[in-house]
Amino acid sequence: MNLKLKSQIKSQKGFIPIIFTIIGAVIITSINFSFVNNAYAYKSISPVKGYPGGTLSISYDSKDCLVSGNGRVTVGGIEAEIKNWYPCVAYIYVTIPNNITGGDVIVYTYSGETQNIGYLTVYQPPAISSIFPTTVIPGVTEVTIKGSRFDNSKGYYDNVYFNGIKATTVRSWTDAEIVVVAPTGITAGKISIKIDPFDEIDGPPFSLLTPVITSISPANVIPGATIITVKGQNFGNKWLVGDDLYFDEKPAKEKRDVISWTDTEIKTYVPKEVTNAGIVSIKKGSWGVDTVYGPSFSIQKKVSNDTYSNYQTSYLETIRAPNAWSITKGSKNVVVAVIDDGVYVNHPDLRENIWINKNEVIGNRIDDDGNGYIDDIYGWDFISNNGEMTVKGSHGTILAGILGAVGDNDEGIAGISWDVKIMPLIVCDTKYCSPNAIINAIKYAADNGSNIINLSLGTWVTTGYSTIYNEAIKYAYNKGVIIVAAAGNGDIEGGIGQNLDIIPQSLVCNDNEQNMVIGVGAVNNDKYRLSWSNFGKCVDIYAPGYDIISTQAPNYSTVEGFYTIKNNGTSFSAPMVSGAAALLKAKYPTMSNYEIRDRLIKNSSNGVLDVYKALNQPYTYQIVKREDGSLVKTITDPTVYLIENGEKRPILSAAIFNAFGYIWDKIIAITQGEIDIYPLGPGVNISSPVSNPNIINAVDIPEGTLIRARGDIDIYIVKYVGSKKFKRLILSPSVFNNYGHLRWEDIMDVDQSIVDSFITSNLVRAVYDHKIYVLYPSGDTGEKRWVKDYNVLTRLGYDPDAVYEINQFDRDSYTTGSLIE
Ligand SMILES: [Ca+2]
Ligand SMILES: [Ca+2]
Ligand SMILES: [Ca+2]
Ligand SMILES: [Ca+2]
Structure with missing residues (x-):
């Protein structure tokens, strides 16, 4: 249908009600014959172009005013439904039949006359063939409606409806396709379309894209x-x-x-x-x-009556602290030093648990207890050198709350240990921690009654690893102090934790060859290590370190009052372990520091702190009975003992030690507590040689001897240069056999420690070959790389004394690698 035709239909249709009005007036006022007689002088149909179902008005040449009987109308031979037949005024209203495109309108009057009134063209209504998509987002989805006879553009009375709601945003409109936006406020139903003058027709159903x-x-x-x-x-x-x-x-x-x-x-x-x-x-x-x-x-349920307890539940349950509290909630006899940037000692959830130096009189400017610190009533500020304890940052108060906020007091949070004494020692300001202050604080803590030291300085002491802390750590450890240190964070802002095996850090790695420091890494509440937590052998145990709530000094709080949430870092994992150690110390006051350490570590769950298990399932600390032949000493005492027949035998001098071929590296440092369990045996001296057959005197192994550690397959040949002892690996059985003078039965099986006492040499020179090679054995094969000259050799730190002379078969059994220069 083109526009012009359509406007004709509209104007014709608009005309119809006017006719009705005239008719109605006529009927009501009774029939005026003169009017009727004037009216039937012509024949016409209106409209001349209609649509199925539309009304067709017919004016015919009436002679039937007073005649009774039936009349009828056909359009194109199809019977049309009579809507009204006004005989005397000669008007008939019929419904245009379906399924025709047009035809003559024939009136069969009552009297049997047949009158052809005119030709009616019939237009077909629009049809919808498809919609896409059928699932829509109201207000968002553009829906394409395909079909026919939509008209070439949208007229005022032409509309698309989504289950009765008119689509007001029309993207395009052609005779075969309409694109509209599904309107807001719709419910699922049918899409329908109204093309004037046709009635609204239904299309396919649509559904709403529901979340x-x-x-x-x-x-x-x-x-x-x-x-x-x-x-x-x-x-x-x-x-x-x-x-x-x-x-x-x-x-x-x-x-x-x-x-x-x-x-x-x-x-x-x-x-x-x-x-x-x-x-x-x-x-x-x-x-x-x-x-x-x-x-x-x-x-989240609460695990104590403290205000923010539900913030703590996840991570406290991860380490089973609530279970542990059924055994002990701590003791005010246990002192934990927090070596950091200070603790706000007047905090409502901490002040009951702040350590007080009872032997010091406050404010008299006298060092009453003679410990070297004047008026050190709550601790000491090693940065400002006073006992005022003004916090220098936000960090220490957080640590204090995690380990020892007062529990179940209707306030704040619960620490791991509800009852404890926290000794604040200030060694940092917000930007810097002083190594000297740290060292002095560790000593202060050890000298003034701390059972535990918490060192969450990992992210601040960024200078890497230094041994300057070793002595202080050793001092505190040997006084029985439990030392806990944060592993440190690689980079919380998306970075990854460092492998401390490769890049050691202080203080977590200052173990003094023993495990003096309990290194603590960070996990999430599902016990997975957080990517930014440092890791490696310096980390002994993990504890939650993400999204931790704690106490906070005024001016730093992020929660109304004195609290802070969303603290992330190994800094906050460490005080969980310190708090757990405090619970163990409270429950078992005489337990040694190393036993508490081992109970915590060995009762961990997948390496993660399990406070309940550590308390409840005693890890029976088994002092490993050292094997006969073991060499032991404490850290503080230079005396080395030989363990033999369950006794410890002091080795009376270094000369004797060396004379027996003992190896310094094999001395095991143990605690005083452990060494005390061995009864003292006779001293080892030249006139009382040891009877232990495992000890083979090194001097009994002549140059050229083939040695092999018991249980191992690697065979070495040894040589001596001055006081230096070297061994060289025989690469393979074929190399071995190629040396005609070597015999398998000559191989001496010795302790691993004997093998280890020889320096491994990988430097060789073949006979008739001036080149010195570095060997890189791997299994039964290997690579050799020529060292360009003597200068290169020494520049790279190789010892020319270590060079072995080998045969060419041996040399050629290594593939040749690149030149070293
Ligand atoms: Ca003092
Ligand atoms: Ca004083
Ligand atoms: Ca509390
Ligand atoms: Ca450690």
């Missing part, structure tokens, strides 16, 4: 604190007015808690108004979509 929540994480939340991730589909690419996410009917968006909103994921804080567990639901009000319900959530 679906598939998962939430975590499901156990703390209102006002937990960031929850809601995953699903059809959330819309962004938040729109009218949308919201609800927790037990409490709107998150309305409360400005939503952090991000994408089509498949919403991140939001759980509104603090939420008080009950319930269902997470989403409403896409912007699409007119009703609330869709998702999974249920629960509210």
